[in-house]
Amino acid sequence: MTSTVTEPPRTEPGANGFAPPPEEQTRRQQVVYLLSRSWLFLFLLLLVLYFWLASPPSTFLTGSNVAQIALTTSEVVLLAIGETFVITTAGIDLSIGAVLFFSGVAGGEVMLKLSGTSAQTLAGQYPHAWRGIALGVVVCILAGGAWGLLNGLVITRMKLPPIIVTLGTMAMAFGFGDLIDGGSYLPAPVPPGLTHGFGASKFLGLYYPIWVALVVLVVAHTVYQHTRFGRYTAAVGSNEEGSRRAGISVDRHIVKVYALCGLMAGTAAVLDLAIFTNTTSVAHQTDNLSAISAVVIGGTSVFGGFGTILLSAVGAFIPTVLQNGLVIQDVQPFWQEVVVGATIVVAVYIDQLRRRRMNR
Amino acid sequence: MSRRVLAVLVAAAVAFGAVAATARTSSATPVGSGQVKASYTFYLVADIASDAFYLTMNKGAQAAAKKLGNVKVVFTGSPAQFSPPTQIPYLNGAIARHPDAILIAPTDKTALIAPIQRAVSAGIPVVTVDTFITKPLAFTNVSTDNLAGGRAAADALVKAIGGSGEVAAISVNPGISTTDQRRDGFIQELKKYPAVKYLGVQYSNDDQTKASNEMSALIAGHPNLKGVFAMNVVTGNGVTAAVKSAGKAGQIKLVEFDAGPPQVQALKEGTIDALVAQYPYGIGYQAVNLAYNYVTGHRTGIAKHYGTGSAVVTRANVNTPGIKKYLYTP
């Protein structure tokens, strides 16, 4: 019996149809790729340039103003880092602001209780401040990690969508936090060792909280780009089933990612107490939005897979630079909100255009 | 994004910036003590920029500036939230502009210490208005005598409920100096009325919905509740709504702090029985004048604190000219 179908012609080895295109096209593609990835940096630079020129001399680009912008953004950077990992796995964590608040309350209460009797702390005395601060910081971070762990376990064991689960933990964390401190502030501000000595103090010209954010940023970036943890995060987000088939323990990894996000929130809580001396739930209602906006502006797709840490950090700066610049420009407070919101929309739109261009 | 598009954007940014820079008229420069300048700029940083109280304060400030002739007052503050993290960026922006003075209503008595310290260290004198901080960094404070206001509220509420019965109070957050003082004055004055039973104070977090829920819970839990004291506008709004929806308008007597337009309306309708009106217009007016004296070198004789009065507004006196000036008109 002869075959009724002719075989496709055999071509020379190396050129069986998968041959690579000419060299110059590859290089141009590389340049376009690089430019499109760094457009966000350029956008931020443009903003800074504009405000520098448009504001009166020595107002916007002064060392102290820049330091203040960085200080106010340091918390959001930490939250955005945690959220980047989560969003890369095609999940989302709406509870980070609430977890930050709860961790601040829990850690703050520990700090106060261990620093002295309530009579003493109410009067501003903190005889055992260092003991209180040390343990309080640990409690902050662990409390955040615990909530993150809870998120991860419920999502993977009960197989519920992350948006629903984290909405629930958000309500619970706010609720528990309010329960502990009676619905408002901590009874007294945290010891000055933390606030004055850390939150408002500088090391080599930068405030300590900024150093914390920088160090965490570098470590997180390295982990994301160069370790198994980062790669599995991207793999799970890109193809969960495929990752499972490749032998990756997907559920275990997802739990780790949410726990990491919680740890970031706990660390941000330490910075929050250090900078603002106290905490209240009102101040953290929209933290999740700030963090997620930073990640989205930075270009991490909310559909998972693709993302980088550094760009999320840049994304965190855009609203704060905008707000600071607009205040210096004497723009009406109500207009500022409009502008910040519009900028987020524009940034996301440009990102979408860039993606479509890349995928042809 | 092609290189050409990039170049256009950079050029646009530079162009806009340059135009804006040249369009700028006055630039604020640090003032030496005793020198009189051609013009002064003060920044007024509110607790929350959408509140009728602060908008009225700004009106008073603008009026004083106009009268002085060479003073400009810039009003700023978060329109959305009453909290240190939302207020501090606005304060930072004001500090960066290096005005001749900053008038600020701090959202927390300790959280704002470090930022205000920075302003003072940068050579910007600070006046605290309405609320205060626990460190004496401001050269003066202008605020309502909230203790007296709380006492007046107690008197008005007891009168409204007929001298005896159960009363409760809803405040904002412990830690806010003003509402804490109102609460303390209220509780202090109630001691004079043995026939009145005080059920305690709750906190609304400056959240209308929370205040409303707390009020509903109070009504449900205490059927004999006769009177409530709500210590600021947002809290008052929530309380009024809850009373209305429980169908108890008129039965539960309400005394509220602050006299914004919705409060005055409610007073006239009968849902609220008395308002304790502060004098934000006066606070703003006086604060600007004090700042002007300070920056023009007339510093002797400036006291550490100036108390402005409050007035009890009832249906009976709401239209009299003496009371009318106290009402908040944003």
Add this chain to the structure above:
Amino acid sequence: MATTTPLLEAVGIQKHFGRVVALRDANFALERSEVHALVGDNGAGKSTLIKIISGVYSPDAGALELDGERVTIGNPREARELGIETVYQDLALADHLDAAANLFLGRELYLGGLLGRIGFLDKSAMRSRAEDEMRRLKIGIQSVDQPVLGLSGGQRQAVAVARAIAWGTRIVIMDEPTAALGVRESGMVLELIREVRNQGLAIIMISHNLPEVFAVADRITVLRLGRTITTLRREETTLEEIVGMMTGALEVAA
């Protein structure tokens, strides 16, 4: 005619799910270095047989022998350890990762020393090894650093195949390899399959595309209603004959 033991032999396989009988008597023998097509109409049992060989299911009756030795394949990992890899129809590629990352998914290379132990990847080693694999299969991809999302259908299939055979595999199972591809790309994939066979592996290919089966397969096994009808060498049969056996129109002498 080969008289050596087949590389893989399935004898008398039975499998049912509840009351549905997927396989009632399936037999299958795979030689080394051959492309063996498994054809049959829908419901014939091809997928079930494949899944038994790759460890997803366990047979209710019958035996599997690898190199003449009886084996039980309890789960996909055991199959992989025995050198049996599957390329699924959906390819199971992580689209946003590059070809090198996909190749090493789950089996990453780590840096030496302490860094490696805490999880640092040796990306340059993976990249060069990936390039070697691609070259071995004579596949050209612009760069192994690009996300595979941007590759053509045929190139993606190639990456999936490269991943399947890079790990000491002996048997590759391919489920409808050209189903989603156009004519030109399908041709490339078939060429790739031949190349894999030429390098000594055995390929089991499920396909509905009989012309392609005839283009590339060495032997063809026909299943119908859970039973093996026959196994024929490609030269010994025609497309029409195979179709007839698949549908039952042609009776086959036992």
